[in-house]
Amino acid sequence: MRIILFIFLFTGVNIFGQDISIEFKNMSIKSCLETLNEKYKANISFDQSMPEMSKTVNLNIKKSSIMQVLKSILKGTTLDFKQVGVNIVVFQKTTSMSDSDTKDLKMYTISGRVLDKSSGEALPGAYIQIIDNLQGIIANDYGFYTLRLSAGSHKVSISYLGYISQTEILNIGSNKEITFELEEDGIVMNEVVITEQKIKSEEHISNLQMSKLSVPMGLMSKVPTFLGESDIIKVFQLMPGVKRGGEGGTSMYVRGGASDENLVLLDEAPVYNAGHLLGFLSVFNTPALKKAEFYKGNADASFGGRLSSVLDVTMKDGNNKKFSGYGSISNIAANITLEGPIIDNKTSVIISGRRFYLDKIVDIFIKGLFPYNFYDFNIKLNHELNKNDRIYLSSYLGKDILDFGDALPADSISGNLNGNLGTDQGNKTRTFRWNHQYPNQRTFHNITLYTSDFNYNIKADAINNSFFINSSIKDIGAKFDVDYQANNARKIDYGIQYVFHRFNPSIYNSLKDKLEELPIEQKKIPNHEYNTYGSINQEFKKGLASTLGARISAINIYGKTFMQVEPRISLRKLLSKNHSIKASFAKNTQYVHLIQSSSVALPTDLWYPTTKNLPPAKSAQYSLGYFTNIGKTKDIQVSVEGYYKHMNNLVEYKEGAVLFFNKNIEDKLLLGKGKAYGAEILIQKNTGKLTGWIGYTWSKALRQFDKINNGKEFYAKYDRRHDLSVVSSYALTEKFDLNLVYVYSTGNPFTPITAKYLMPSPSLNGIDIMPIHAARNSYRLNYSSRLDFDLAFKKGKNNNLEFHMGAYNLLNRVQPSRVDVGLNKDGKLVYREKGILGFILSFGIKFKI
């Protein structure tokens, strides 16, 4: 790792330190500059329309620096140049951006939004670059931007991944509000995309944010996943630093963290359980989503409350120009999304629904054999009050239902269970937002109000017994966020947040006599969370930039307050146009724990808040990364990141603790600590005929609890030394796409029974066979290796019909998830590693209306 970084750090090309010899004979200044760019990769930017560009020069220069060469070329003209980072900008002296001149020039504020031309959808994170000086700014989550420009003419470029970039000349003489509209790029192989990619690649190098994963939504929906259902969480699980849990599951273990350490947000409302179908599919219905960004390290200070990561998912706003619709049908589910204007260019709506219907298919053959289904429903309205104010209202509703009804055989357990058993769980979120751009100022604010509900219920009826278990969380939150673009080099963000949480960790209700000993109800636990946060992004000279931020979080429960200061610091140094290094440090605090068994997989999650006996979990993470672009057109983004993270107040159950029917859960828990470190490589290509990525992670994750494993350190549940994933989408022709996923990972650690012994029961009526376990997680399962594919055939006008055929685990290799003891073919007892899923064929249709 150390050697790799060392090599990368010293491969950056630096033209400024070179002496060159060159001859120009009757060449225009424009040609001279182009020659320097071509021959010496000088990164000189200039406006070709400047009048003196056609002036001819005759020069023969020996062993001079690039600066001296430029001085000679521009001598006697009104042109000048300036070094900006690793670039050189040539400009007309009268509209120069030199520091001395800039002070004398009046600066104006240009603000507005970046939108999709056909749908009016805001493009969050769109990149706006001033060609004069190559300064760039990023539109915020609502597509709003603010620029500071001097009087005169300026060329700007606006780009967004998956859209055709646009160059505009702005004549500035006053404050202005300008809306940029970009056209979606339907053909991914043209030259414009290469230009767009070039700028996007520069953002990859120059953006201060590291440890962030993003995949274009178009590519997201192409990655082959379980039974043909595209799933954003499954896609992020294929990226370095994000480990999947059990086979096919949607739980994520990020940089050595646990599955409860990920903040999952849908339009800013937290989603407590992001999994459906016992975790096989996530709750996110991909067609209804605009973007999904994953922060596995130093997230913005406005995010907090979890130790390891943030998955920030945004729903589409809805097309405000025309009605459209799209949907899909797969082996197991169908979904449809409809969107359109209510008032043209002002108000729009999007509605999306998905229903899992495997139960209905199975019913055709054997009624009631598979009594499980789920559904998701998303709706979002947005309305432009005026050109500076916009409101959004969005909601998600999802539910899983498992109802055996009369299908469960009688006498199965207690001898009197008459077969009425069921469980359901679901999430509900609602978000209201109001954006306001202060006219002719550089300030933007957003107010968010949200609620989030998660609950699960288990009910069982028997002849003489009946019980009901309920656990739920309800959040009501409010946020006020402000963005202030002080100038093109400095941005200040700050905000406040309040959340009321109400936890019902578990409520048991026994309706009949036999279970009367169960507690009827446990107390509900309310608490109040307060956060304030802010950060300053600053670009310095010589390619240096920093983000200094902090979050102050506090929680009040039963009159006791816990407060933490969480610094967030990022640094970036541009080594050249295509190379940068970044470093970051972040502290995080988590005021809620997901209490899980280390071995028993239950369909329910028990979220429990911080209390005086259960202090908040804390983490600190240090990251260092190297970023570069490679390839002929520099369209392949490469990042290498290393990290070290330590965590305190992690929670595990005591051995022997019963997971249900606990009157006092806090007594059953142990507190411990953890550490994790590793290195990640991501090579990503988002445009062209071939898109996809290669991700590799080397990592270690350890835990230490005084009362587990005799106090000795042990490997965390999903500690895996190596994880490799290759994801590719190849446009075979205009009609055929071939999408492949290959995954290799080291086996998970586990605790085997290595021997047994006999122990007579105290009443001497029998003898038990007791297991002898090895040290906690001291053995490993075999490695996993899996190949999935999806072949897409497009048909119809504008390819509005797609047929998909795919396979999960094409090689039908077992993905070891557990070890049991069984008889082999020779009738001998042996250990066997088993998985969950084998080869599964899938078919699907996607359509656009």
Next chain:
Amino acid sequence: VISPEPLEVELPNSEPQLVISATTIQPFGSVILVSRSFDALTVKDTIDFNSSTLLDKILVSNAIVEITYNSKKIVLKEIFRGIYGSVELEYLENINYDLYVKDPSTGLEATASTQYVDNLVDFELVQKNYDTIYSFTSTWSDESNRNYLIASNKLTSNLNLFKNVDHSFLKLFSSNYALYDASNKNNNGKYEHKPFYTPYVKGDTIIVSLSAINLDYYSYLTAYKKSGSILNQILAEPIRTLPTNVNNGLGYFALYGTKSKILILE
């Protein structure tokens, strides 16, 4: 959907260890069961104790079993295969009893130390008989400051130590002993061991016992009982390591007094 064949793998076995278990059997008093741990692949869930080969592998015969207390060493004799006892052993409170065990066939040695806890608690037994089952209820008042107790019922007509070996499932429904923590004195010293129902045949004998034990043994038995509970096995964090007071071995060495009532069922 096609399921792949499971992968057959090998796991290293841990070395055999001596396993010590001490209990009170009327009329022998305290006896020590000495056995060895065995390969996890020897059996799956149950053991057929008619297999003498297996018993030979597990139970330790001809072991050296010695208890030292008050500078006196008692050598225990093998009274049944793997079970050792001695009528010479005295039961005295507040002194250390040091156990030494050596398995001559493997050379394994283990030691343990404990103190005897006398039972000063007597109990009353209420019995009811129905057509084919009997019920027994034990009640007692603890005025002797004995904080930890174990109450058990056993059908002696079926007293075959190695019968009914079943690791898990039936135990929930045939539980016939209970542990009592009287340290909090919440019950004003009044306790009741709830009815124990047993099918019987005429002439069967029931021994109902109450023993006082120390906190460490109580903790061990609590963990032991949980590890065998069906509820725990399905819905609880597994107990991976039972507590032990045996050095270089497993199990528990405890000496305790027992009060028993013997009934012959009519």
